[in-house]
Amino acid sequence: MYVAVKGGEKAVKHSQKLVAKQRRGDTRVPELSTDQIRNQLGLGLDRVMAEGSLYDETAAAEAIQRAQGDLTEAVFLVRAFRTTLKRFGTSRPVNTTEMTSFRRVSGIYKDIPGGQILGPTYDYTHRLIDTGPAPDENGTGVSAGTHPADSDDRRHPAPGMSGPAGRQRPDKAIPPLPDKLPRVMDILKKQGLLSDAPSARCQETGHKSGEDLTRQPLTFPVSRTLRLQALARGDEGFLLGSAYSLQRGFGLDRHPFLGELKVGIATVCFTPPELGFEICIGRIRLTECVMVSRQDDTHGNTAGFDTGYGLVFGQNERKAMSMSLLDRSLSDTDKNAEADTGKAAYPAQDPEFILSHCDSVESSGFVQHLKLPHYVDFQSELVFICSRGNDPATTQGEK
Numbered sequence: 001m002y003v004a005v006k007g008g009e010k011a012v013k014h015s016q017k018l019v020a021k022q023r024r025g026d027t028r029v030p031e032l033s034t035d036q037i038r039n040q041l042g043l044g045l046d047r048v049m050a051e052g053s054l055y056d057e058t059a060a061a062e063a064i065q066r067a068q069g070d071l072t073e074a075v076f077l078v079r080a081f082r083t084t085l086k087r088f089g090t091s092r093p094v095n096t097t098e099m100t101s102f103r104r105v106s107g108i109y110k111d112i113p114g115g116q117i118l119g120p121t122y123d124y125t126h127r128l129i130d131t132g133p134a135p136d137e138n139g140t141g142v143s144a145g146t147h148p149a150d151s152d153d154r155r156h157p158a159p160g161m162s163g164p165a166g167r168q169r170p171d172k173a174i175p176p177l178p179d180k181l182p183r184v185m186d187i188l189k190k191q192g193l194l195s196d197a198p199s200a201r202c203q204e205t206g207h208k209s210g211e212d213l214t215r216q217p218l219t220f221p222v223s224r225t226l227r228l229q230a231l232a233r234g235d236e237g238f239l240l241g242s243a244y245s246l247q248r249g250f251g252l253d254r255h256p257f258l259g260e261l262k263v264g265i266a267t268v269c270f271t272p273p274e275l276g277f278e279i280c281i282g283r284i285r286l287t288e289c290v291m292v293s294r295q296d297d298t299h300g301n302t303a304g305f306d307t308g309y310g311l312v313f314g315q316n317e318r319k320a321m322s323m324s325l326l327d328r329s330l331s332d333t334d335k336n337a338e339a340d341t342g343k344a345a346y347p348a349q350d351p352e353f354i355l356s357h358c359d360s361v362e363s364s365g366f367v368q369h370l371k372l373p374h375y376v377d378f379q380s381e382l383v384f385i386c387s388r389g390n391d392p393a394t395t396q397g398e399k
Helices: 009-024 034-040 042-052 057-066 071-082 185-190 197-204 224-232 236-247 317-338 351-357 360-371 375-390 392-398
Strands: 100-105 257-270 279-295 304-313
Touching: 034 042, 034 057, 042 057, 042 071, 042 236, 042 304, 057 071, 071 360, 185 257, 185 279, 185 304, 224 304, 224 317, 224 351, 236 317, 257 317, 279 317, 304 317, 317 351
Parallel strands: none
Antiparallel strands: 100 257, 257 279, 279 304
């Protein structure tokens, strides 16, 4: 991101003091704590961690507090903090089939192995602002601040617990969730309607196990591994708008379907070189999405279905769905390039357009740098306009 130029040091210091004063707000109101942000602004916290490429709830909460709720600025703060951390190795790839899912739905089958798990979601709530007291764990109204802060388990709900998430009373009416749920996509694979095309495409585009977008610049053509990394930390609004354009006729030629959307807790394991055996180092909250769309028997393909994939930190359902739609669209572009059928017809099918502009830190910096002094550039524009106006040949030609 662009940073401010030198100059006006005294004015800059005064501006920083005003920011601190504005961030604190009315001193008669209790200061917002990072624990409150972690426990009550969980979805905003998840977005900052996803776009900041760092799963650290404390750092994300402090960034949101410092940025006064500006999530784009908070993402920038988390990215900056991430550069100070030492990398000590690579964990084992997370197996999402072993994820403890507290939300799992599919749009292509009414009944799925393991059942539909609605879980905590705003999908079935009335879009009304309730000005009354917030409901407690029993569903009755209580005034704000009545209960002490829950433990950090709120971000990692356990199966069989009532309410959206957190350490709450066990609800015997809700059966415990299984630790492992079968993939809905396996149904299509058993019927021969879905191949392992995504992994094949991954190999065709030059997948390497050590590829890390946070440690190397994005260059084109890009492998599917780096593409998914770029989408996973891309700006949710940009991905959502781009995916929406596909559905509005600027890309996908047919209606996509939600194969499976899953939100849960996955265990991260790592093998330290000094130990030589695997240990579990933590648990993270993930959202996984697989989109399905029909594939015709053209360009050497077998008639059936193709998929797009999305996996992001936290409970980021819109982003995971948008990511999977764009992955499917950009995979089609890979096929077109291999078949020499020309370039992408629409923006959401162009890897360079999507991946080069989805980063919120880059795009925000490039736009906001316009607030910095541009006196010299503007003077050159004035000189150019004046010289054009005083040039008889130019004036005569325009006439």
